[in-house]
Amino acid sequence: MELVNALSETYIEAFSSVEGALLQSVNEYTIQHHPHAHMLSGKVQGQFLSMISQLMQPKRILEVGTFTGYSALCLAQGLHKDGKLYTLELRKEDAATAQQFFDRSEYKDQLILKLGNAKDIIPTLNETWDIVFIDADKTGYIDYYELILPAVRPNGLIIADNILFHGQVLEPEITGKNAKAIHAFNEHVRNDERVQQVLLTVRDGLSLIRKV
Numbered sequence: 173m174e175l176v177n178a179l180s181e182t183y184i185e186a187f188s189s190v191e192g193a194l195l196q197s198v199n200e201y202t203i204q205h206h207p208h209a210h211m212l213s214g215k216v217q218g219q220f221l222s223m224i225s226q227l228m229q230p231k232r233i234l235e236v237g238t239f240t241g242y243s244a245l246c247l248a249q250g251l252h253k254d255g256k257l258y259t260l261e262l263r264k265e266d267a268a269t270a271q272q273f274f275d276r277s278e279y280k281d282q283l284i285l286k287l288g289n290a291k292d293i294i295p296t297l298n299e300t301w302d303i304v305f306i307d308a309d310k311t312g313y314i315d316y317y318e319l320i321l322p323a324v325r326p327n328g329l330i331i332a333d334n335i336l337f338h339g340q341v342l343e344p345e346i347t348g349k350n351a352k353a354i355h356a357f358n359e360h361v362r363n364d365e366r367v368q369q370v371l372l373t374v375r376d377g378l379s380l381i382r383k384v
């Protein structure tokens with residue numbers, strides 16, 4: 173299902189700030205070499221993440237789902253000078269690709285890539301999060317959210333990706349496993365009085381969730 177029509181997408185991209193050279197390399201490399209290149213955040217969503225981060229100047233960012241490193245490099249652009257970004261990736265090959273790009277980044281000393289299952293790693297991170305980006309397996313979203321929210325500072329922000337799941341959550345009967353999981357996540361957040369949330373039609377849908 174087309175969530176935002178192609179003409180609008182083209183116009184929005186043409187009038188949003190452009191990605192820098194390293195981000196362009198990650199984007200092009202991923203499109204050329206990765207069978208699941210569509211998972212990359214892309215130019216407009218990347219600029220959105222960068223903008224939020226630059227406005228908040230976070231000291232601690234957590235990303236769940238590194239892939240080839242694009243969104244981590246976008247979020248890193250706003251890091252406070254003493255800030256750190258942790259990013260978690262299950263797949264060894266994707267982590268290795270991301271690390272190669274991180275090594276070329278001006279933020280390389282602030283980027284900490286951890287290989288493994290995010291559910292095992294998150295409880296080992298003794299940090300207070302300013303920004304969290306959840307963008308891994310959709311059936312894990314509620315678990316990630318519950319693991320992470322207690323460690324988010326008041327007014328800290330969780331951003332969850334794919335909350336419209338290719339439009340499948342809009343169907344009268346939601347059938348797919350991932351779409352069901354995303355819909356359950358959206359309901360879970362809506363019923364949670366600890367947060368304020370707004371869902372945006374950026375790319376595949378982004379939820380901005382502020383801890384009150």
Ligand SMILES: C[S@@+](CC[C@H](N)C(=O)[O-])C[C@H]1O[C@@H](n2cnc3c(N)ncnc32)[C@H](O)[C@@H]1O
Nearest residue numbers: 211212213237239242243261262289290308309
């Ligand atoms: C949609 S991609 C992330 C895209 C990336 N954030 C970006 O915008 O460029 C999802 C990633 O989450 C990873 N992933 C899936 N399950 C995971 C888990 N349990 N722990 C850590 N990473 C996981 C996948 O291997 C994949 O690389």
